[in-house]
Each structure stands twice: as structure tokens, then as C-alpha cells.
Amino acid sequence: MIEDFDYNQMLAGELYLAGGILPENRSTAGKIIAQKLNQTPFENKAEIATLTQQLFGKIGKNSVVTPPVYVDYGRHVEIGDDFYANLDCLFLDVNKIIIGNHVMLGPRVALYTAGHPTVAKVRNTELEFGLPIVIKDNVWVGGSTTILPGVTIGENAVIGAASVVTKDVPANTIVAGNPAKIIRQIDEKEKVYWQQKMADYHLKKSQQN
Numbered sequence: 001m002i003e004d005f006d007y008n009q010m011l012a013g014e015l016y017l018a019g020g021i022l023p024e025n026r027s028t029a030g031k032i033i034a035q036k037l038n039q040t041p042f043e044n045k046a047e048i049a050t051l052t053q054q055l056f057g058k059i060g061k062n063s064v065v066t067p068p069v070y071v072d073y074g075r076h077v078e079i080g081d082d083f084y085a086n087l088d089c090l091f092l093d094v095n096k097i098i099i100g101n102h103v104m105l106g107p108r109v110a111l112y113t114a115g116h117p118t119v120a121k122v123r124n125t126e127l128e129f130g131l132p133i134v135i136k137d138n139v140w141v142g143g144s145t146t147i148l149p150g151v152t153i154g155e156n157a158v159i160g161a162a163s164v165v166t167k168d169v170p171a172n173t174i175v176a177g178n179p180a181k182i183i184r185q186i187d188e189k190e191k192v193y194w195q196q197k198m199a200d201y202h203l204k205k206s207q208q209n
Helices: 005-011 028-039 045-055 188-207
Strands: 069-071 077-079 089-092 097-099 110-112 127-130 133-135 173-177 180-185
Touching (some): 005 127
16 A cells, blocks of 8 residues: 555645645545535435535534535544534535534634645745644534634634634633634623523423413
8 A cells, every 4th residue: 555645744734735645535525525415405405414424524413514515625524413514614624623512603614724834935835734623512603704723612612703713712712803812701690691591482482382
């Protein structure tokens, strides 16, 4: 078996040449599956679910990805249970994208693991790199947000719409902006408020029966 130097460099987060990756390891297969998925009639839920399973390296139970969806490889994305991605999301997965359970992505969220050298002489040789993105459990990412290479988002965090996330996000925080900054902690007062709103909803619904 021939060692695929550039592919291994890519997954290791080191400089690599995309054109040097052996044909059997390139991103073509994932793009073909994504194209089929995006062309499947929306009412054909079973076929969409099957293609979604084929597209990603792992996707857990009760997880839904709304077409259209775009990937580089697709197989480098690992998704937990009860995941939801709204339409037009992009997974640029030259390195791993690891997503936990109960994560929600708004429309047009972009996860970019790919990067390029900041020095033009190096960049112009077509050398590039990729760093993994990790999104932990119970995260909500607002629509049109971009998450950059190497970022980890902690449990229960909320990312405001149209943010550009350039650094790690602590657990139990709300961040927003370009670059995204901490707006506030999600504290006990906020938890009590939303739990009460949920209780009120269920009470009202039960009274309709």
C-alpha cells in the first residue's frame, strides 16, 4: 500500500498540498453524495436520511440535516445524537469536525477547518493546513455564523447570529460579534426563567386537552 503523505499531513494539522493527495483519498466522493442529497425532493425523507448517513463519517440517532448542505470530504465529520442543522450549512472538513449531542446549527452556518499560511511566498506555493473544530454537547450556533480552524466550543454555549468565532468558547456562555466575544454567562437566574417558561407552555397545552 502506498503511503499518502499529503493526506496524512492534512489530518495531522500540518502543511500539505491538496493536489498531492492520492485519488482514492480525495474529496470527490463526499461532494458527489452531497450533490445527490441536495437534488433529492424534500418530501423524500427516507432517501435524504440514507444519503445523510452516507455523507458523514458518523451521525447519531434522531439527527437531521436540512438540504442543501455542502462538504469538502464529509467523512471527516462526526456528529452525535439529536443534532439539527438548518438549510445551507457548510462543513469544510479537511480536518476533523467533531459535534456532540443536542447541537443546533442555524441556517448558513459555516465550519471552516481549512487555513492558509499568512506569508504570501508560502501561500502561493499552494501549501495549506487544516485544524479540527470541536463543538460539545448542547450548543446552539446562530444563523450565518462562521467558526474558524482549531476552535472548540464548550458545553451549553450559545453563539449569536452572524458571529465569527476565532477563539475557543467557554462552556455556559453566550458569545457574539466579529470576532466573537463573551456577552454574558448563562447563570442560574436564566436557567430558572426558561425552565418556568417551559413549565408554563406544558401547562397551557395540557389545558387544551
